[in-house]
Amino acid sequence: MKKENKIKLGISIGDLNGIGSEIIIKTFEDNRMLEFCTPVIFASIKTMSFFKKHFKSNINFHGINHTDQIVEGKVNVLNVWKENVIIKFGEENVKIGQYSVKSLEKATEALKTEAIDVLVTAPIHKHNIQSESFKFPGHTNYLAEKLGGESLMFMVTENLKVGLLTDHVPVKDVPKQITSELIIKKIDTVYNSLVKDFRISKPKIAVLGINPHAGDNGVIGNEDDNVLKPTLEKIRENKKLVYGPYSADSFFGSGNYKNFDAVIAAYHDQGLIPFKTIAFGHGVNYTAGLNRVRTSPDHGTAFEIAGKGEADNGSFKEAVFSAIQIFKNRTEFETISSNPLKQRPKKI
Template sequence: MQKPVIGITCGDINGIGPELIVKTFSDHRLLEHCTPVIFANNKLINFYKKSLPEAQLNYQSLKEFSKVNHKQINIFNVWEDDVAITPGQLNDTGGQYAVRSLEAATQAVLEGHLQGIVTAPIHKKNVQSDTFRHSGHTPYFKEAAKVNDVLMLLYSEHLRVALVTEHVPVKDVASHLTKGRILSKLQLLQQSLRRDFGIDRPRIAVLGLNPHAGDEGLIGSEEESIIRPAIKEAKQQNYLVFGPYSADAFFARQSYLQFDAVLAMYHDQGLIPFKTIAVGDGVNFTAGLPFVRTSPDHGTAFDIAGKGIADASSFTTAVFECVDIINRRAGYEERTRNPLRKVVSEVLKNVEDERIDETIG
């Protein structure tokens, strides 16, 4: 299979993103798996390279994709400005050039020059402008790709957590929950687990919104009026979906190990346990896009930016996962095009489904 071309955004130029890029691509063995194109400029990369004496980053510069070198790291020069780089400082400059990198990479992937994008962290406040009013990468990509819905999915070796709501104030979460919205996220999750992760019959756990999953309506009504009806309809569509489960007991008992993915109702409900369990090795993936987008599961970390101590593990994993998902997606599409391929029979019947439900509940 031909190596995919992967776009790398620089993130906030004063955060740890550029350092992670230099550290990750100093290992040239990555070139055996993909052709990286870093969307930034030479000065930015050289600035952080000089602060890392052990870095062995060699690259070529380009301004047009016809000259991509598949045997080398490429830097696509998005700007020629003489930009002040101030590691650790939150300012407008950091956000402005993060957006320029992101928009250039997005245009390239939509034009077919790339197969995937790995995004370095941005700061949600300093990227805001009259032309960029998104609360993060996920809603930005949804609008740019012109798709009806996307799904924020974080995963590590033993856990996948998807979110119904993302960057929404806690006081507003309940008002954002509808049966239709939960069903849409379940459909995206089911589709992604099959297409992007190679799981033919994924088992999905759904968390409740309220403490103790509402205690049958005693502590909130959303489980009975919204979440259970969505689960019921998903089951009618032949999904292996279970719940709603009380989030505290679900993670405390390691019940997630019995499922292929978990759908959480809001950001911290899913991400606090995920980041505790994944311990820095997690990857953020946007399901539902026509291209593959991954990122590390952390932020800009201004407190350690420019000090050479940032851990590149999650970013490096995000690069490998971007490549792996591209390849799995290509394999899935090839299999579905093959008329001789037999559809996997439904061997997980109601008896087993109920047994799982009872065990977790």
């Protein structure tokens, strides 16, 4: 029987002055990780050797110049640049930000052409990456343009999954962005991801209100009554198990989220504050809806501790394992869908 090749897991380096290098090294200096995947770091062997020396790590890197040189059982480093880069941990630097863009672009190209199977992105600094040629507020928007599908920021752990109707937009613009069409599209994306990527056959989804107390019947804004509620009724007509809108202030504290497979928040902080309060350090940011798998840790560059050896790699490691499992789940789902005879036997 032919040995199955390990999943090729691409890693974009993120901001070189942040904690990305540290959490990558801490994760893969444990050789047991190579039993689950073949990592490919998009950076440069010179830069990664600097990080290895700085953090006094025993990790061994394998430098390559093309994806066809990837070696299983090694921590591969694909040379995206060759020049020496001066690292100043904790410093916000636009020039350094451009290296994170180069890494992301090369990794995305490899993902698109299937030279790698999945992508895990280390944290970037959203201001540092801006330029005339790169005007995206973050990974999600960039990947949505470069890869096919409907992207959605989906924060996930085993027991809590939170999707967003709107992500990196100013709070003042949230109400006008939430249309019936958007709600239907985002709920469909979450629903399909739960079925294909997490193998939940009949997902139960809760939706949080846009306004405090879901508008209190129009007393605190009319967006919930005029847009959200009728749209959810329309969705329920298609037999999807979608509930709400729920008042966001008590939904998580009461433990009600435990009754659902996913929760959809109206805007960034409404969903991410409770998610990170409950799951910080173990959560994963997954871009649902794309035709490729991308995950990242649930935190940022953490400039305040960069270079000090204090960074916790727990969330990054979870992002690695999540990417691997989602890829396997999706592959199995697509195999079963294309050949009904391979469906799992029903339990009696």
